[in-house]
Amino acid sequence: MQSQYDDDSWDGSEYSLMRQFWHYLPVLIFLIVAAAGMYGVYTIFGSAADKPKLDASQVLASGFSAPIIKAVPLKPVAQRLAQSPSPRxxxxxxxxxxxxxxxxxxxxxxxxxxxxxxxxxxxxxxxxxxxxxxxxxxxxxxxxxxxxxxxxxxxxxxxxxxxxxxxxxxxxxxxxxxxxxxxxxxxxxxxxxxxxxxxxxxxxxxxxxxxxxxxxxxxxxxxxxxxxxxxxxxxxxxxxxxxxxxxxxxxxxxxxxxxx
Ligand SMILES: [Zn+2]
Structure with missing residues (x-):
């Protein structure tokens, strides 16, 4: 004879799983959306290694922009604030x-x-x-x-x-x-x-x-x-x-x- 307890146990377990699924569904949706978002960001901006590199002369030759990197001579850091006169x-x-x-x-x-x-x-x-x-x-x-x-x-x-x-x-x-x-x-x-x-x-x-x-x-x-x-x-x-x-x-x- 099946006990009242066993029946309740089986039915209760099934019910509990469904309840957990619905409970965690928003989290699951969030994870999927987040993964999709990250993939989108990665494909749009990409890694530098995946893109063809232009050196300064190629960028200049393209005529559209100045080279991003150019040699700038080192200069001493200029005093930006006037110093108060030194004490006599x-x-x-x-x-x-x-x-x-x-x-x-x-x-x-x-x-x-x-x-x-x-x-x-x-x-x-x-x-x-x-x-x-x-x-x-x-x-x-x-x-x-x-x-x-x-x-x-x-x-x-x-x-x-x-x-x-x-x-x-x-x-x-x-x-x-x-x-x-x-x-x-x-x-x-x-x-x-x-x-x-x-x-x-x-x-x-x-x-x-x-x-x-x-x-x-x-x-x-x-x-x-x-x-x-x-x-x-x-x-x-x-x-x-x-x-x-x-x-x-x-x-x-x-x-x-x-x-x-
Ligand atoms: Zn003397």
Whole structure:
């Protein structure tokens, strides 16, 4: 005797299969349509390997279009955005610092010491005014390739007595970078503020061929100034170092077009 359970089982199984077919029919239709679509895309656009290739001359000869690939020389990437101006940077060389005493007076006063007092005042004041300023030794390792708005080397002249003409200041500018504007500002400011004469005729190759001019980066204007003679101009350089220091600061501010 067939059980009620068996009959129900057979009928139920058949019913279940049909129900699953209808349930999954949309998925089946979707897969067929998708496969057809992919085949269509493949045949329309095809693979490159299936198509005849034309080289540039054939394309040109066809007269319809320019070659798609043509040789373009390599070019450096151009700066697309204007750069903001670099911050100002001033290098102050304190003459002979950390190298040698420079000129020496009979009483032991050294040019190195005279220069350093003035250079420190210049550096402190420029920093107070918000200018990035480096105090540099005579042969500072930072001088090699130094990049800045200006480099000013501070020296002083001999302590020996020559004659009454041995007074005054002098300036030489870099042979490698046009430093005329810096030179002119310093000459004007230093002469006006110190009231010293310009002592042009004792400018030596030590000044014009100054080592730092060759070491710093091209494009960095540079001058060397002899602030005065340690003999006849001693009271100004030693007793009133604020005056030559302020004169140098004024010359730098003039060059930077900053109001003193
Ligand atoms: Zn010197």
């Amino acid at each position: 940077r001033i290098g102050i060389i304190s003459g002979h610092k950390a190298n040698d005493p420079g000129a020496v007076c009979e009483d032991g006063l050294t040019e190195e010491a005279v220069n350093l007092i003035i250079a420190n005042k210049v550096v402190d004041t420029l920093r107070e005014r918000g200018l990035r300023t480096d105090l540099l030794d005579e042969f500072d390792s930072r001088l090699l390739g130094y990049t800045g708005t200006a480099v000013v080397s501070i020296h002083a002249d001999s302590c020996d007595y020559f004659n009454e003409e041995a007074t005054g200041y002098k300036i030489a500018d870099s042979l490698f970078t046009d430093s005329t504007a810096l030179f002119n500002c310093m000459e004007e400011s230093y002469g006006t503020i110190t009231q010293l004469p310009y002592h042009a005729y004792t400018i030596t190759p030590h000044m014009t061929d100054y080592h730092a001019f060759r070491e710093i980066a091209p494009g960095t204007p540079a001058i060397i100034i002899e602030t005065g003679f340690m003999n006849l101009d001693r009271s100004l350089l030693v007793d009133q170092p604020d005056i030559p220091a302020n004169a140098i600061i004024d010359g730098i501010l003039c060059y930077l077009e900053i109001a003193p």
